[in-house]
Amino acid sequence: MTPALLRRLLQLLPTLLLLVTLTFLMLHAAPGGPFDDERALPAATRAAIEAQYRLDQPLWQQYQHYIGQLLRGDLGPSYQYPDRSVADLIGAGLPLSALLGGLAMLLALVCGLMLGAMAALKPHGARDHLLMLFAVTGLSIPNFVLAPLLILLMAVTLQWLPAGGWSGDPSQLVLPVLALALPQIATIARLTRAALLDVLQTPWIRTARAKGLSERQIIWRHALRPVMLPVISYLGPAAAGTLTGSVVIEQIFGLPGIGRYFVLAAMNRDYGVVLGVVLLYGVLIVVFNLLVDLLHAALDPRVRL
Amino acid sequence: MSRSHRPLCWLALLLFCAAPAVAAAAADATLLRRGNGPDVETLDPHKVRSVAAGNVVRDLYEGLLTEAADGRLVPGVAERWEIDDDGRRYRFWLRDNARWSNGEPLTAQDVVAGLRRSVDPATGSPSAQLLTPIAGAAAIINGSAPPASLAVDARSDRELEIRLQQPTPYLLALLVNPAAFPVYRGGIAAASAAVTNGAYQLEGRVLQSQVTLRRNRHYWNDAATHIERVQHIVTEDLASEFQRFRAGELDITEQVPAAQVATLGAALHRQLRIADYLGVYYYGFNTRRPPFDNADLRHALSLAVDRQVIVDKVLGSGERPAYGWLPPRINGAPAVQPEWSGWTREQRLAEARRLYARAGYSAARPLRTEILYNTHDYHQKIAVVIAAMWKQFLGVETRLRNEETKVFLQSRRDARRTQIFRGSWVSDFNDASSFVDLLLGTNPRNDTGYASARYDAAVAAANLVDGAQRRRALVDAQQALIDDAPVIPLYFYVTKHLVSSRVSGWQDNLLDHHYSRDLRLDGAPTR
Numbered sequence: 001m002t003p004a005l006l007r008r009l010l011q012l013l014p015t016l017l018l019l020v021t022l023t024f025l026m027l028h029a030a031p032g033g034p035f036d037d038e039r040a041l042p043a044a045t046r047a048a049i050e051a052q053y054r055l056d057q058p059l060w061q062q063y064q065h066y067i068g069q070l071l072r073g074d075l076g077p078s079y080q081y082p083d084r085s086v087a088d089l090i091g092a093g094l095p096l097s098a099l100l101g102g103l104a105m106l107l108a109l110v111c112g113l114m115l116g117a118m119a120a121l122k123p124h125g126a127r128d129h130l131l132m133l134f135a136v137t138g139l140s141i142p143n144f145v146l147a148p149l150l151i152l153l154m155a156v157t158l159q160w161l162p163a164g165g166w167s168g169d170p171s172q173l174v175l176p177v178l179a180l181a182l183p184q185i186a187t188i189a190r191l192t193r194a195a196l197l198d199v200l201q202t203p204w205i206r207t208a209r210a211k212g213l214s215e216r217q218i219i220w221r222h223a224l225r226p227v228m229l230p231v232i233s234y235l236g237p238a239a240a241g242t243l244t245g246s247v248v249i250e251q252i253f254g255l256p257g258i259g260r261y262f263v264l265a266a267m268n269r270d271y272g273v274v275l276g277v278v279l280l281y282g283v284l285i286v287v288f289n290l291l292v293d294l295l296h297a298a299l300d301p302r303v304r305l
Numbered sequence: 306m307s308r309s310h311r312p313l314c315w316l317a318l319l320l321f322c323a324a325p326a327v328a329a330a331a332a333d334a335t336l337l338r339r340g341n342g343p344d345v346e347t348l349d350p351h352k353v354r355s356v357a358a359g360n361v362v363r364d365l366y367e368g369l370l371t372e373a374a375d376g377r378l379v380p381g382v383a384e385r386w387e388i389d390d391d392g393r394r395y396r397f398w399l400r401d402n403a404r405w406s407n408g409e410p411l412t413a414q415d416v417v418a419g420l421r422r423s424v425d426p427a428t429g430s431p432s433a434q435l436l437t438p439i440a441g442a443a444a445i446i447n448g449s450a451p452p453a454s455l456a457v458d459a460r461s462d463r464e465l466e467i468r469l470q471q472p473t474p475y476l477l478a479l480l481v482n483p484a485a486f487p488v489y490r491g492g493i494a495a496a497s498a499a500v501t502n503g504a505y506q507l508e509g510r511v512l513q514s515q516v517t518l519r520r521n522r523h524y525w526n527d528a529a530t531h532i533e534r535v536q537h538i539v540t541e542d543l544a545s546e547f548q549r550f551r552a553g554e555l556d557i558t559e560q561v562p563a564a565q566v567a568t569l570g571a572a573l574h575r576q577l578r579i580a581d582y583l584g585v586y587y588y589g590f591n592t593r594r595p596p597f598d599n600a601d602l603r604h605a606l607s608l609a610v611d612r613q614v615i616v617d618k619v620l621g622s623g624e625r626p627a628y629g630w631l632p633p634r635i636n637g638a639p640a641v642q643p644e645w646s647g648w649t650r651e652q653r654l655a656e657a658r659r660l661y662a663r664a665g666y667s668a669a670r671p672l673r674t675e676i677l678y679n680t681h682d683y684h685q686k687i688a689v690v691i692a693a694m695w696k697q698f699l700g701v702e703t704r705l706r707n708e709e710t711k712v713f714l715q716s717r718r719d720a721r722r723t724q725i726f727r728g729s730w731v732s733d734f735n736d737a738s739s740f741v742d743l744l745l746g747t748n749p750r751n752d753t754g755y756a757s758a759r760y761d762a763a764v765a766a767a768n769l770v771d772g773a774q775r776r777r778a779l780v781d782a783q784q785a786l787i788d789d790a791p792v793i794p795l796y797f798y799v800t801k802h803l804v805s806s807r808v809s810g811w812q813d814n815l816l817d818h819h820y821s822r823d824l825r826l827d828g829a830p831t832r
Contacts, residue, residue: 030711030712031711031715031716032709032710032711032712036711036714036718037354037431037714038714039431039750040718040749040750041429041431042426042433042434042446042447043447044426044446044447044448044449045426045429045430045431045433045446047426047448048426048427048429049429052427052429080346081346081347081512082349082352082429082496083347083348083352083496083497084512088512089512092511092513093513147545148544148545148548151545151552152548155548155549155552156548156551162552162554163545163548163549163551163552163554164545164549164554165514165549165554166511166514167515251541251542251545252542252544252545253545254514254538254540254541254542254545254549255513255514256511256512256513256514256539260513260541267710267711268711269711
């Protein structure tokens, strides 16, 4: 397994290089630059700033410089925040985004699995219908509707929880985690239900029943592992997306994560920041996909890496 | 699982919701929490671009002059000044007790170093152009002269002289802009704002979350500062800023969602502040190319737009319809209205149809044109309404084209394909020249391509004289705009804030500058 793992890790490099190159080219192909603004800069000032950021050089030289910089582990400066580097911005925002996303994924996994299992054990009953109704609702209410509703109810009307901001108080995370987790809970519950219904029809479960195992042992020892497979496949990319933050949730709750940079940096043509977050997202996607494959191999004896 | 794990599942959900269920922190009587819109891009006064950064920097720094709560210019670092007869030489005397936040005295040399740094292209200041009235500034900004050639001299530690290119009646209004602020030791600490000279100094900053300031004990007028600490809090989302105010987490909001303004309850309505602002929303014509090189056609389209409908039905939160180019109550010149602004709707439409026909268009041969705007619901709504008015009253066929902001700005500047474009202008200082300069033929930011000898001459004349003569010249300039109609002014902006009833000392002003030092936390909060 180790050589296989090594091979996969080596494949990571060309993938990321391709990603960075394409992003770089697309960013520079987009019309408008980081210093185009409603009020234009004087020509000499603009030239001085562009020279400072090497934007006056031909594209291939800029690319060469960027890659060289990247190899030294430097993500470069931000144009939008003149006193900050890209690494500063990501370093400041990633821990909170990861905490928020991690909690939301954990909550989604625990609740999703339980609700899905509850629905699958008595399929087509009232409980199943109710839970699946919840799941469909959870999936169809977008974040930007759910989050303000939560704020209105919990912060403004009941005054139980803060409406937003981040000063390190855990109570400030409750609403954003809920808003972020709810659609995920719904997805995972549906996946779990479908998988468990399938698994419960399989011959090995019939064999287990015939052996006289208790329902509990059947679920926990024999059914759960195969049920986890589709959930894990879903979880990999979803986790990469959730850990890197959500621009909607961050803006609505005023949280200083990095999700906003995916949108705002692109709109501001803050090339360095866009490349930085794309690279981060790319690394996470590749790593999580690798983890998914490893977990598949561990859970399913038929899978080899 | 079904029986034994069901309670567990509910328990987990319950724990998650209930455990941290604590009430929002009770309002602290020594901490002012200001919603400030998007995060500030910098704390360096010379690099400030956004309104948000300006708000923070004005708490941190102070220039030779500053503004009172109502926006009047008042002495800042300088306690008095003299202007020589020809209006080209300003002498300032600094206060003896003007100090930096570390206790060191603030000298005239610091002010000189600040101004030189601001115009130095290497600093990359987006507002350095405001300082072009100072002799030598234009050449330095263009990169053709060294920063030391700026005509600003410290005659002693306490005395400063600024010489101007030509008399500039609004020079003092420029000196309250962050671009003219002094920086400690020539700017070594400007990026970190470690040493400042305003009523507040930096306590801490969490990127994308808040900037926290605490009172600067060395500020010359510290005795008149009331609030110990101030937080400028990032509030990117208008709707949640509003909810955070309702939940008692903010004392002041930066904006109020337009949809909420009409439906605020009585308690919130008492805390709502809507005030005139020095900003105009307009449509510009590309006057260099057909069809809008024709003034009759421009007039016809302008007359056919019912501003009142836009202000009342589309915006609905107190904006004022604009017929002339200058916002009401701006300094330097009376805002001139076109004669037709007093006409009835029928009269305006009759005139619009007459001019439209005279320009050679008719129902059989309608004008086909395009409005270009940057992608946003709000710009779209306005464009749809205006296109409908032109269609209904003149028969104009209008296409709407939206572009992402940066793309839009570039297309607008290139002016190759644009016919009618959306624009807005918000002034950095309270003087008519900020608005009239935008439409000068020589201004690179003038995307209309309007170049009128009459207008340019009137504006140039206004720059040479003061008082009644200057006002007359600026009235002439506005009359030229009314006659030529290179733009359709649509409405003047207003500022909208919710200011908690526990805050006092807030006064509306045209530039929307509200220094924390003028505010107090002594009222009773209402919920």
